[in-house]
Amino acid sequence: MAALPRRIIKETQRLMQEPVPGISAVPDDTNARYFHVIVTGPEDSPFEGGLFKLELFLPEDYPMSAPKVRFITKIYHPNIDRLGRICLDILKDKWSPALQIRTVLLSIQALLSAPNPDDPLANDVAELWKVNESEAIRNAKEWTRRYAMDN
Amino acid sequence: MKGALNSIFIYSLQHIDKLLQCGICYEYMNTSVITSCSHNYCSLCIRKYLHYKTQCPTCFEETFEKDLRKNNLLDEIIIHYLNFKDKSEKKFYQKEILTVENRNFENVHSPNNFECKKKQNVPDTNEILDKNLESPMSMASNTTPRGQKNDQQNISTPSTSTELRIPSMFTPKRKGFQNEENELVECPVCKVDVPQNNINKHLDDCLKRENTKVQPKKCEPKRKPLPKLVLSLMKDNIIRKKLKEFGLLTQGDRKTLETRLQRYIILYNAECDKINPRSISELIKQCEEEENLERKIQKPSNVNIL
Structure with a gap:
């Protein structure tokens, strides 16, 4: 609880004062390192109209290591697995302290607009995405309707 | 506007x-x-x-x-x-x-x-x-x-004049403002042309400046950064020996010892970049405080993800 690095305070303030369009990130009441995130499905993507809940956690040595982010809402996406874990380079080896919560969430939003089946995390989804894209997109839309709308 | x-x-x-x-x-x-x-x-x-x-x-x-x-x-x-x-x-x-x-x-x-x-x-x-x-x-x-x-x-400071006061260190460059009839001579210290009737005062200033410039360098204590250690290759007792050498605590498990030693070396080396590095005992104190704080934080915060 004590000794929250100034950087985290600053990032939080800015996220609240100037939120990223289509993204809300609110720190938990009891743990300032834990954020409740909602990302709206980008326009012209199969996730359009959906509201996706995520959790974001800033580890003890943030910003030396990347935030941990996970989808809570189920999503049909080649780079997100059943547990909501995300395959995104900047959350792994491409992390740099020059990045921040804001840029991470923007990248996740961009990942929804541009699924990358060549670097899959959910193999079955990625496979279908490559073999029969229109069916995969139909599935994604269906999952969005089922899990990410009017909760 | x-x-x-x-x-x-x-x-x-x-x-x-x-x-x-x-x-x-x-x-x-x-x-x-x-x-x-x-x-x-x-x-x-x-x-x-x-x-x-x-x-x-x-x-x-x-x-x-x-x-x-x-x-x-x-x-x-x-x-x-x-x-x-x-x-x-x-x-x-x-x-x-x-x-x-x-x-x-x-x-x-x-x-x-x-x-x-x-x-x-x-x-x-x-x-x-x-x-x-x-x-x-x-x-x-x-x-x-x-x-x-x-x-x-x-x-602003009590002085009421709005005019920009040029400090004495810039006087050599103000030759344009001086009487043109004055003959210019080169200052032997800073090699700037100065009107003859000002050269004595200028030289005084110049020499004074030279003195103050040299002094702080002399009294600057040079602290050398510590060499990098490959902690993973060091045995427990060697790490403890090193910790003792630096005046740090030697209790705790392997991971605690490594973190403690590394934290100290990083802090020490960063301190070497300062013009006035803090004393060793202050650095040790800071390391101990940080370690205690982290130990306290670690318990509640690890509950969340994975």
Whole structure:
């Protein structure tokens, strides 16, 4: 609880004062390192109209290591697995302290607009995405309707 | 028009403010170092990060601790910038800035920011440079609305003259203002042409300056950075021996010992970049405090993800 690095305070303030369009990130009441995130499905993507809940956690040595982010809402996406874990380079080896919560969430939003089946995390989804894209997109839309709308 | 000038002024200040902050901790840089790719960070921040990954956080160029160089000029700029900001903030800054777009600026107002000034062992502010800082100040007061003008003057130094006072160190360059009939002679110390009737006074100043320049370098204690250790290859008892050697505690499991030793070495080496490094006992104390704090935090925070 004590000794929250100034950087985290600053990032939080800015996220609240100037939120990223289509993204809300609110720190938990009891743990300032834990954020409740909602990302709206980008326009012209199969996730359009959906509201996706995520959790974001800033580890003890943030910003030396990347935030941990996970989808809570189920999503049909080649780079997100059943547990909501995300395959995104900047959350792994491409992390740099020059990045921040804001840029991470923007990248996740961009990942929804541009699924990358060549670097899959959910193999079955990625496979279908490559073999029969229109069916995969139909599935994604269906999952969005089922899990990410009017909760 | 005045309004436009004001916003240009404030916008530039905001930009400078941002540039003087470390990209890792988002504070004003404390003992800055420059990488070979020309990016600046707090010495301690970048040294810590290079233990995670040997690359520059901004441009990803491969970077090692040995590539870091102190950047004294930047440190000095930050000290004087903060000094300037501190003086002008109450009157000018606070009122005006809040009305202009607030972008990226929430940080500037928090009084906590000035903490880093205390953190650094700031030497007494150089009088001469301090006076030079009055020039942007008087510009600021010219651009504020009339009603505030009186307030403005209170915050600058007691001298009432609005004229920019040129400190004596610049006298050699002012030959244009001197009587043209005077013959010019070259100062043997600084090689600048000076009117003959001024040369004695100039020479006095010049020599005085030379003396003050040399002195601080002499008394500067040179502290050498500690060599890098490959902790994973060291046996427990060797690590304990090292800890003991540095005056650190030797209790705890393997991981605690490694973290403790590494924390100390990073802090020690970052401290070497300072003009006035703190005493060893202060560094040891800081390490112990940090360790205790982390131990406390670790318990509740690990519950959340994975």
